[in-house]
Amino acid sequence: MIDSHAHLIWESFEADRKAMMSRAEEAGVKAFIHPCVHTRDLPQMQDLQKQYNNIFLSAGVHPCHAHEWTENCQTDINHFRGKLFAIGETGLDYFHKDCPIETQKQVFIKQCQIAKKLNLPLIVHCRDAFEDTLQILRQENISAGVMHCYTGNAEYAHKFIELGFYISFSGCLTFKSAHELRESAQNIPLKNTLIETDCPFLAPQKHRGKRNEPSFISEVCQTLADIHQKDFAQIAEITEENTKNLFVLQT
Numbered sequence: 001m002i003d004s005h006a007h008l009i010w011e012s013f014e015a016d017r018k019a020m021m022s023r024a025e026e027a028g029v030k031a032f033i034h035p036c037v038h039t040r041d042l043p044q045m046q047d048l049q050k051q052y053n054n055i056f057l058s059a060g061v062h063p064c065h066a067h068e069w070t071e072n073c074q075t076d077i078n079h080f081r082g083k084l085f086a087i088g089e090t091g092l093d094y095f096h097k098d099c100p101i102e103t104q105k106q107v108f109i110k111q112c113q114i115a116k117k118l119n120l121p122l123i124v125h126c127r128d129a130f131e132d133t134l135q136i137l138r139q140e141n142i143s144a145g146v147m148h149c150y151t152g153n154a155e156y157a158h159k160f161i162e163l164g165f166y167i168s169f170s171g172c173l174t175f176k177s178a179h180e181l182r183e184s185a186q187n188i189p190l191k192n193t194l195i196e197t198d199c200p201f202l203a204p205q206k207h208r209g210k211r212n213e214p215s216f217i218s219e220v221c222q223t224l225a226d227i228h229q230k231d232f233a234q235i236a237e238i239t240e241e242n243t244k245n246l247f248v249l250q251t
């Protein structure tokens, strides 16, 4: 499996990061896509990447931090450009009211344009903002990316897939109450599906409320296998191939 969205530099991993990475390996996680909440995190991400060559970096500014975008962010991205596999996470978050919508949109558009220029896929965070997200992706002519931690319906998913996007499921898929999301997942083709943890957030049902970590991705994989009536190994293989294709990984 590949964890297509893991915040491994997070402070809550400080005490046991090495053990956490070993548990991931034992669970069958072969690689990680490391999203970026703010470009100022890039040096720390690179330090970790030097210790683990199966971590692949993305650069961007999260919509909840969009008001912190400065010219320096562009400079940081340029500085790391040869080492990047994606731009993000970017997108729109209308649930958390951390940042004005207009600012979020401007910073999202900026990052769409950077992704296009660098020919990199986009990691899109979208919370309660599916219509506006779709509109911006269309307007900016974006044709490669992932809707990470997807919580929308199948109808929107198909519209994102039409653009060339993948749909990534996190621990949210395993929540007891997530019947609608599981129903949506059933109607989203596996060839367009990825899995992720979004750790340290959103631990799956069996660990709900605790710190999430990459080894818990097995629960997401198993849930997706149950939904599609496939084997765990088949889902692991398909989602791994999809992740490699999207981010052009040579692993």
Ligand SMILES: [Zn+2]
Pocket: 089, 125, 126, 148, 149
């Ligand atoms: Zn996110």
Ligand SMILES: [Zn+2]
Pocket: 005, 007, 035, 089, 198
């Ligand atoms: Zn994230």
